[in-house]
Amino acid sequence: MRAAYRRPMMNNASPSVSSPSSHESALRLLPLVAIVFSGFLAVGLPLPALPLYVNGVLDFSPLAVGWIIGLQPLTTILTRKFAGTYVDRHGPRQSVMMGLPMAAMAGLLYVASALIPHPPAALAVLVAGRVLMGPAESLFLTGTMTWGIGRVGPQRTGIVMSWQGIAMFAALGLGAPLGVWVMQNVNFLAVGLATVAFPLVGLAIASRVPPVPVAAGARKQVPFLRVIGMIWRQGGALSLASAPFAVLTAFVVLYFASRGWEGAGLALTGFAAGYILVRLFFGRLPDQLGGRKVAAVSLVIEALGQFLLWMAPGPGFALAGATLTGVGFSLVFPAMGVEAMRRVPPESRGVAVGGFLAFVDITSGVTGPLAGLLIGAYGYRAAFLAGLAACVLSFAVIVFGMGREPRRGA
Structure with missing residues (x-):
């Protein structure tokens, strides 16, 4: 189907x-x-x-x-x-x-x-x-x-x-x-x-702003659960890739404080700068090269950022890790969005967008408590190791779990 x-x-x-x-x-x-x-x-x-x-x-x-x-x-x-x-x-x-x-x-x-x-x-x-x-x-x-x-x-x-x-x-x-x-x-x-x-x-x-016409057949749109069935791999990959972002924004300040480092605010600035600059200058890449390729490369960069945060011997490495996390995470959302929208009919595009965004909502809701439990047991560094593992899992879903990519222009 x-x-x-x-x-x-x-x-x-x-x-x-x-x-x-x-x-x-x-x-x-x-x-x-x-x-x-x-x-x-x-x-x-x-x-x-x-x-x-x-x-x-x-x-x-x-x-x-x-x-x-x-x-x-x-x-x-x-x-x-x-x-x-x-x-x-x-x-x-x-x-x-x-x-x-x-x-x-x-x-x-x-x-x-x-x-x-x-x-x-x-x-x-x-x-x-x-x-x-x-x-x-x-x-x-x-x-x-x-x-x-x-x-x-x-x-x-x-x-x-x-x-x-x-x-x-x-x-x-x-x-x-x-x-x-x-x-x-x-x-x-x-x-x-x-x-x-x-x-x-x-x-x-x-x-x-003028409206756009409602797609033909909108009254006979695909049921919500069937749409989720079409895009769950892309949504799941995005959800895993979003976990490091949630961990970073919630705990990087406390992580710096626990290590006695200055510059926690710069870590958030570095993340934001990397995230925004990549979208500004490379935002067209998912449309031009295909979502899977862009997301796979992005996740390697994001995983490197989490690795640097995990093993950082000093604040400089942690700042670099936060920045690379922003660079890597930046295009995963639009890249997986390109792949998800290819798999649904036009008359169900709104349902697909809503379902796709829900994957990010869920990650935002569960990552904080889970990371908090992990930090309580193993310390702040463990949260970034978990973020690295989430990137690896997301990469595996994208590379091995999505089947053949639809041909561009087919």
């Missing part, structure tokens, strides 16, 4: 495009990148502020902080199927126009929480906001990615995912220090107001 779906994906461009040039593709993607950036500022800015608010202002325990932080990723995972189905049936633009106002509404609940003087009631309203932000993210992110593929054609899936990934990462990276500054210098009410404003900026941009 899988082979029957490959040819339409390789032959048919989106009905809204006719093989745009690289310059035309950039112009068509730019507003969607801006939408993702605006929407993800609403996700990233509150993250570092929430612990300060829940624990420092409302005076709840660290356990409550953990639940508040984890609620949004959980509801995001649970709504990926809904978002993908909605995109395929109603179009990606409609999904974005629905998701961004929901994100703004979640911000309004943050504002309401900050205005309530009774801590338990304030926490309950905050919980509602976190729950609402999950489906909001699912809708606008699945929508923008599918919208981008529709605007420039499935033959440019890799560049769509590369650019939108840059927007996500940049928004999260900028949002974190901005959220800390706003919380420390103003209050959580200001954090909530910013969370309202950023999605509305994205909504204003989205309202000016």
Whole structure:
């Protein structure tokens, strides 16, 4: 059954495009990148502020902080199927126009929480906001990615995912220090107001971008579980490759502190610089060379980065390892995205994007606790050894576990 779906994906461009040039593709993607950036500022800015608010202002325990932080990723995972189905049936633009106002509404609940003087009631309203932000993210992110593929054609899936990934990462990276500054210098009410404003900026941009037609046969789309069956190898490889990223962002600061090293912030900067620069200069490689080749080479680089972090005798080696981890991880997502999108019919592309993103969500949710258990038993270095093992497993899935690669242009 899988082979029957490959040819339409390789032959048919989106009905809204006719093989745009690289310059035309950039112009068509730019507003969607801006939408993702605006929407993800609403996700990233509150993250570092929430612990300060829940624990420092409302005076709840660290356990409550953990639940508040984890609620949004959980509801995001649970709504990926809904978002993908909605995109395929109603179009990606409609999904974005629905998701961004929901994100703004979640911000309004943050504002309401900050205005309530009774801590338990304030926490309950905050919980509602976190729950609402999950489906909001699912809708606008699945929508923008599918919208981008529709605007420039499935033959440019890799560049769509590369650019939108840059927007996500940049928004999260900028949002974190901005959220800390706003919380420390103003209050959580200001954090909530910013969370309202950023999605509305994205909504204003989205309202000016023309829609792409819903794919023919969208009402008879492939069932979600069958789509997952088509892309689970690509999603599994991505999930394994994402584990080092999750470990690095969660524990590299504590790793440096445990060794008495300075420069933990530079390690995160090195990772971010490697990640973004590779996507900027080499983001077209998955489309040009094929996803499997690019992902395999990327994983070798990522594994080398984890090896350096594991055996680092000093901070210089660890900084190099963090940077190489960013360089290697950068193109795995768009590379596996190219391979996944080749294996599904156009009318189920939204479901495929939603399912594909869910693999990253799951990794983000389980890696931290598992790595924490490993660190408790064997120390911080063990987490990076596990990251190296995850890269090796992902490489094995890509090289040996995906069968024959669909012929380009077949």
